[in-house]
Amino acid sequence: MGFHIAGKELQSRLLIGTAxxxxxxxxxxxxxxxxxxxxxxxxxxQGANTAxxxxxxxxxxxxxxxxxxxxxxxxxxxxxxxxxxxxxAQMARELFKTNWVxxxxxxxxxxxxxxxxxxxxxxxxxxxxxxxxxPYCTDDLILCEKLLEVGCRILMPWGAPIGTGKxxxxxxxxxxLRERFAEIPMIIDAGLGKPSHAAQAMEMGFDGVLLNxxxxxxxxxITMANAFRLAVEAGRLGYEAGCMQEQQKAQASTPVVxxxxxxxx
Amino acid sequence: xxxxxxxxxxxxxVGMTLKAFLLNEMGLDEQTLGRSVxxxxxxxxxxxxxxxxALNELDDVELLxxxxxx
Numbered sequence: 001m002g003f004h005i006a007g008k009e010l011q012s013r014l015l016i017g018t019a020x021x022x023x024x025x026x027x028x029x030x031x032x033x034x035x036x037x038x039x040x041x042x043x044x045x046q047g048a049n050t051a052x053x054x055x056x057x058x059x060x061x062x063x064x065x066x067x068x069x070x071x072x073x074x075x076x077x078x079x080x081x082x083x084x085x086x087x088x089a090q091m092a093r094e095l096f097k098t099n100w101v102x103x104x105x106x107x108x109x110x111x112x113x114x115x116x117x118x119x120x121x122x123x124x125x126x127x128x129x130x131x132x133x134x135p136y137c138t139d140d141l142i143l144c145e146k147l148l149e150v151g152c153r154i155l156m157p158w159g160a161p162i163g164t165g166k167x168x169x170x171x172x173x174x175x176x177l178r179e180r181f182a183e184i185p186m187i188i189d190a191g192l193g194k195p196s197h198a199a200q201a202m203e204m205g206f207d208g209v210l211l212n213x214x215x216x217x218x219x220x221x222i223t224m225a226n227a228f229r230l231a232v233e234a235g236r237l238g239y240e241a242g243c244m245q246e247q248q249k250a251q252a253s254t255p256v257v258x259x260x261x262x263x264x265x
Numbered sequence: 266x267x268x269x270x271x272x273x274x275x276x277x278x279v280g281m282t283l284k285a286f287l288l289n290e291m292g293l294d295e296q297t298l299g300r301s302v303x304x305x306x307x308x309x310x311x312x313x314x315x316x317x318x319a320l321n322e323l324d325d326v327e328l329l330x331x332x333x334x335x
Binding site for chain 2: 017018019020021027040041042043044045046055056058059062074075077083087090091092094095096162163212213
């Protein structure tokens, strides 16, 4: 069940965010419960959202998290242009000492969906600067093709708009991406709400899922993190086992031969 | 002279370095600087340059740190 991504081999196919938890302790325990080896982080003005001492607590957590084959994935959340995203990525690399970047270039305040044109532009420039780009994209086939053309080695199509919990809105489109780009590591990112959504994505053959709100805003985030861990494992096992083909006509599972006399006309 | 720091105007002495500004004027400490990153006029300034960079009139300084993210 090894997961090869960006030059690393990991055991967990569940990537998880660090935002929106009830407390720093809840965040840390939920991440442990998830078994995730990659967490997303961001950069913001010092003191804008949290007190300096909370920033230091979070920083220390990040330092300890990175031991034992665990990695940070900085994001460019809140960027609306390639220029903003590129600078944010550069600053994140300087701070976190990683060339990994979850590239988000947002095009709409309501859906938070990517601006596909700015996303491709930013991806191209960042790859030229030596970044390993994890592009947050839609399920658009052409957009994904363009991202691969400019050098992306990974794709992260959405399941649904960030934070909506709607699950996989367009399984047809996602299935097409999986089929068309069979060799590309693909992680379903955003919009998952239930463990069954994660299992569904994994059963389709996606390589992993990335989620945050579904765990952080669950009534019991620690237990929910474990539920998602199990769902990702179950879905992946199901995919590797090869699910049965869906059929239109019912087919009895109990043998017909040897039915007792009272079934005879 | 005037600069802008994290969106707010600041009045500082001519020739002040970035590090001196952050430590003496903004009251930050070395620990905070260690987990921060700076862009000046929308260009990354490497940490190694903090104590060498002399601020200029109307420099737009952004100091960012690690925060939670999804």
